[in-house]
Amino acid sequence: MFKKIQTRLEFKILLLLVAVLILGFGSYVVITIQEESRALLHQHRLILRNSSETLMAGIRNVMLTGKAPFASEFVNDVRQSLDIDLTIYDRFGREVFLREGEGVDHTVDDATVAEVLSSNEMKSLEMKDGNQNVFSRYEPLVNRPECWRCHDKNEPLRGVLQVAFHPEKVWTSSNTETQRKLASAVGNFIATAFRTIMVGGYGDRADTLMESVRSIPGIEAAQVYSKDGFLSFGPELYEIPDTKIIDILKPKNTRHVFQDTGKKLRVFIPLDNQDRCQVCHGSKFPMRGILVVDFKKDKLEEFLKDPKKRFTEVLQWAVFEGFRSIMLVGKANAVRFYLDEIRSQAVLHKLRVFDKEGNERFLNPKPRDRSQYHKGIVENKDTVEFVETRADDEFTVRLSPLPNEGRCHSCHGKNHPVRAVVEVAASREVINATIQANKVRSASIGAVTLLLVYLVLRYFMRFVVVKPVQVIEGVAQRVGGGDLSAQAEVNSKDEIGNLAQRINEMVIGLRERFHLQKFVSQQTVEAVRRADLSGVRLGGERKVATVFFSDIRGFTAYSEKVQPERVIAMLNHCLSRQSALVRKYGGDIDKYVGDELVAVFEGEEMVNNAVRAAIEIQKDIENNASVEEKGVINIGIGINTGEMVMGAMGSDERMDYTVIGDNVNLGARLCSAAKASQILVSESAATYIKTTSEFKLHELDPLVVKGKEAPLKVYEVPWK
Numbered sequence: 001m002f003k004k005i006q007t008r009l010e011f012k013i014l015l016l017l018v019a020v021l022i023l024g025f026g027s028y029v030v031i032t033i034q035e036e037s038r039a040l041l042h043q044h045r046l047i048l049r050n051s052s053e054t055l056m057a058g059i060r061n062v063m064l065t066g067k068a069p070f071a072s073e074f075v076n077d078v079r080q081s082l083d084i085d086l087t088i089y090d091r092f093g094r095e096v097f098l099r100e101g102e103g104v105d106h107t108v109d110d111a112t113v114a115e116v117l118s119s120n121e122m123k124s125l126e127m128k129d130g131n132q133n134v135f136s137r138y139e140p141l142v143n144r145p146e147c148w149r150c151h152d153k154n155e156p157l158r159g160v161l162q163v164a165f166h167p168e169k170v171w172t173s174s175n176t177e178t179q180r181k182l183a184s185a186v187g188n189f190i191a192t193a194f195r196t197i198m199v200g201g202y203g204d205r206a207d208t209l210m211e212s213v214r215s216i217p218g219i220e221a222a223q224v225y226s227k228d229g230f231l232s233f234g235p236e237l238y239e240i241p242d243t244k245i246i247d248i249l250k251p252k253n254t255r256h257v258f259q260d261t262g263k264k265l266r267v268f269i270p271l272d273n274q275d276r277c278q279v280c281h282g283s284k285f286p287m288r289g290i291l292v293v294d295f296k297k298d299k300l301e302e303f304l305k306d307p308k309k310r311f312t313e314v315l316q317w318a319v320f321e322g323f324r325s326i327m328l329v330g331k332a333n334a335v336r337f338y339l340d341e342i343r344s345q346a347v348l349h350k351l352r353v354f355d356k357e358g359n360e361r362f363l364n365p366k367p368r369d370r371s372q373y374h375k376g377i378v379e380n381k382d383t384v385e386f387v388e389t390r391a392d393d394e395f396t397v398r399l400s401p402l403p404n405e406g407r408c409h410s411c412h413g414k415n416h417p418v419r420a421v422v423e424v425a426a427s428r429e430v431i432n433a434t435i436q437a438n439k440v441r442s443a444s445i446g447a448v449t450l451l452l453v454y455l456v457l458r459y460f461m462r463f464v465v466v467k468p469v470q471v472i473e474g475v476a477q478r479v480g481g482g483d484l485s486a487q488a489e490v491n492s493k494d495e496i497g498n499l500a501q502r503i504n505e506m507v508i509g510l511r512e513r514f515h516l517q518k519f520v521s522q523q524t525v526e527a528v529r530r531a532d533l534s535g536v537r538l539g540g541e542r543k544v545a546t547v548f549f550s551d552i553r554g555f556t557a558y559s560e561k562v563q564p565e566r567v568i569a570m571l572n573h574c575l576s577r578q579s580a581l582v583r584k585y586g587g588d589i590d591k592y593v594g595d596e597l598v599a600v601f602e603g604e605e606m607v608n609n610a611v612r613a614a615i616e617i618q619k620d621i622e623n624n625a626s627v628e629e630k631g632v633i634n635i636g637i638g639i640n641t642g643e644m645v646m647g648a649m650g651s652d653e654r655m656d657y658t659v660i661g662d663n664v665n666l667g668a669r670l671c672s673a674a675k676a677s678q679i680l681v682s683e684s685a686a687t688y689i690k691t692t693s694e695f696k697l698h699e700l701d702p703l704v705v706k707g708k709e710a711p712l713k714v715y716e717v718p719w720k
Contacts, residue, residue: 033442037435044396044431045385051084052398052424059088059402059422071097085395087423088402091416093374094337094364103336105360112138113354116160124309127164134349135308136164137316141353147327157356161323163316164350167307176260179300182311183267184256185347186318187293190222191269193322194233194291196338198277209321210234216317217310218299220264223292224271227285240292249287265295283415319351336362370399370423377401378418387428394428468496472503540647540660546606546639546685547664548587549671550578550617552595553634571595574621574633581616585609590658596671600646600659607681607688610639611695614679615719622677634677638670641685662707669705670714679717686715 055078062071075097078086088097116123116138123138141159143151151158170181190213197205206224210233213222223234227249229242248257248268257268273281273288281288303310319342323335335353339362343351353361373384377399384399402420478486487504552574559567578597579589586609587599601610614637621635642663650656663684670680681689681697689695695717702711 033435033438036438040431040434041428044426044428048084048385048396048398048424048426051082051426052400052422055084055086055424056400056402056422059420060405060408063408083426085423085425087368087425089370089374089421089423091378091418091420093371093421095368096420103361103363104355105363108354108358108360110354110358113160113162113358116140117157117354117356117358120156124312126308132166132168133308134164134166135312136162136350137312138162139316139320141320150327155356159356159361160354160358161316161320162350162352162354163312163319163348165308165312165315166347166349167311169346170311171307175301175304178304178307179265179295179297180256180258180267181347182300182303182307182314183258183265183293183295184269185345186216186219186295186314187256187267187269187291188345189315189318189322189342190293191271191291192338192341193318194224195271195274195277196322198280206233212321213293213318216321217314218295218303220294220296222294224289225292226289227281227287232289234292245290248290252286260297263297265297265300267293267295269293315347323353336364340364368423370421373399374421377421378416381417394432395425396428397423397425399423472496472499475503540645540649542643543602543646544641544643545646545659546601546610546641547644547659547667548582548597548599548601548610548613549638549667550597550599550614551636551671551674553636553676555595555633558633570633577620577624578617578635581613581620584616585613587613591656607639607641607685608694610685611679611681611689611717614639614717618677618679618719636671636674636676637679638667638672638674638682639679639685640664640667640670640682641688642666642682665707666705666712669707670703673703673705673714679719681715681717683713683715686713689715689717 058074059071062074075086075088076099078084079099087095089095112123112125117140120140120142122140125136126133127136128134139161140157141161143153143155143158145153147158170178170185172178172181190209193209194206197209210222210224213219214235221235221237223240224232225240225242225245226232227246229240229245231239245268249270254270254272256270259266259268269291270287271289271291273283273286277288303314322338322342327335339351339353342348355361376382377384378401381401381403383401385396387394387396389395400422401418402422404417404419408419475486552571555571558570562570575592575595575597582589582597582599585601586603586605587601590598590600592598599610599613601607603609617635617637621633640663642661644659644661644663646657646659648657649660666682670682674680680700686697689697697715698718700714700716703714704711
């Protein structure tokens with residue numbers, strides 16, 4: 001038994017565990033509590049993540065039906081049925097699909113609204129705005145058959161629309177200017193309604209809108225023309241010349257243009273190409289068309305006689321058409337933003353919508369502030385998860401982008417990757433309570449157990465594990481510092497002793513591989529470093545590189561006259577000097593073939609560096625040759641640049657990392673053609689050299705090269 005404990009680390013650990021279990025189970029309890037806490041939190045986040053993805057899929061599919069009320073009902077059902085807080089923001093950070101009671105004022109006490117709902121008749125009255133009197137109209141919203149898909153058909157009314165007008169915003173001393181301001185205000189409301197219909201993907205109803213606005217007092221006709229001047233929507237009573245339309249759109253702004261024909265006042269309202277319009281109109285043109293509204297001048301003159309009453313009626317009619325258009329295309333949630341856009345116009349004093357119970361609807365409450373996350377989510381499609389405290393309760397909150405897919409472009413445009421942000425939040429109250437209870441129960445036992453485990457590990461592990469590991473660590477440090485003679489002296493025969501033995505064997509292997517690196521190119525070493533666990537694979541990749549071939553001229557004659565030992569010494573000495581100069585200029589020695597050296601240069605300066613190395617080699621050979629070598633040993637060098645294949649060649653058992661290709665062969669041919677002390681450069685390499693004044697090239701007679709039909713241009717690099 002003692003021998004097993006001595007030779008097997010598992011028995012040592014078992015002995016340690018027995019001692020710990022006897023002294024106390026505290027550490028196990030503490031670790032277990034921590035793991036359970038992490039598991040509970042992870043499960044909580046996983047459930048939240050899955051719920052978020054499921055809800056996003058549901059929202060996407062409901063929205064694709066084009067029925068916004070269905071999406072609102074889906075979101076409200078989730079809030080009521082699941083223990084999850086669901087919030088949706090548009091890409092501008094505005095909250096959509098409000099909760100029950102949000103965006104609704106239940107405290108309205110307006111007797112006129114109640115009177116309209118009970119009598120089903122329009123009411124009007126004067127109201128005070130500071131020192132000014134404004135005229136206000138309360139118009140009943142009749143529950144027509146086209147509204148029954150969302151409203152109970154047994155109800156005669158679906159609400160009340162209130163509009164109050166600021167006469168001083170349009171009233172001037174000039175009747176002409178006042179008429180234009182009145183026409184411009186009504187035209188803006190019609191343009192907003194038209195835009196809403198088109199964005200909703202119901203272009204076929206645009207003609208219906210153009211026809212219905214003719215019933216607005218004072219309007220003779222309304223038409224929409226494309227950016228090219230063609231009539232797109234509206235009655236074909238007449239057509240405005242396309243040149244007129246194109247001229248108005250040229251400035252690329254939305255400034256209104258007026259045309260007074262005597263009996264009617266025509267207002268041109270340019271329509272800019274917004275993001276949400278570009279799915280149909282593209283993003284190339286800034287303007288997508290123009291809205292033309294013809295007003296009867298005699299009617300406008302009548303409005304001037306009683307602008308508060310008559311023109312408020314016209315404005316209310318125009319607002320109603322836009323409101324009805326949005327509701328009919330199933331975009332009820334967009335009414336809040338539509339009404340805000342209308343309210344921003346200075347001519348309106350008040351614009352309110354009431355439901356059949358007299359509550360004010362379509363208000364925009366201030367959304368939760370997620371500005372610190374919203375931009376990153378919309379622009380980078382990031383998903384953010386964090387914990388926040390609400391009313392002394394912690395919530396895990398997940399904000400996820402809702403992608404703007406191709407099938408969504410008809411409503412959301414295509415110039416932004418995200419069309420909404422979905423927030424899902426779940427309370428951590430139950431999980432936190434469970435974690436806290438576990439901590440309290442195990443605190444006392446854990447403290448005692450940790451103390452006992454510390455004492456045992458301090459003295460037992462110090463001698464059994466720590467000291468041997470420190471010895472191995474010291475060896476690793478010495479090896480990391482370059483000392484490959486280090487050995488781990490560990491006498492233990494257990495797993496740690498086996499580890500020390502393996503470390504010693506590894507050091508021997510590193511020592512062998514260190515010396516083996518001298519026999520391979522730097523490219524080979526880099527390829528091995530880049531290789532994954534499966535090792536270097538056969539194959540290569542195309543690269544543009546420069547090959548450098550040098551060959552000793554007179555070597556054969558020299559080797560016949562002197563002893564082999566001196567030949568080898570001379571060859572090694574000559575190749576060493578060449579190799580040092582090649583590496584000096586960033587070249588990599590690919591191989592040595594007898595008395596020939598092959599190198600590869602890469603990078604922007606590859607050709608210039610290769611030529612610099614060649615010149616220094618020639619000078620070194622001339623200046624430092626021994627007495628026996630001088631005049632006998634010379635170098636011929638060939639340089640070529642081009643596309644070649646670089647990679648591992650051979651078989652799985654024996655491979656060579658090298659370069660091959662026609663451009664490599666051409667470099668070898670140039671080297672063979674080079675005379676003693678001559679440097680030849682191909683035409684492709686010369687194109688790099690010609691961009692610098694460092695070298696001067698002498699063009700030689702074309703060279704006939706084996707494997708090439710036409711003679712090749714070659715250049716000599718003078719170096720003396």
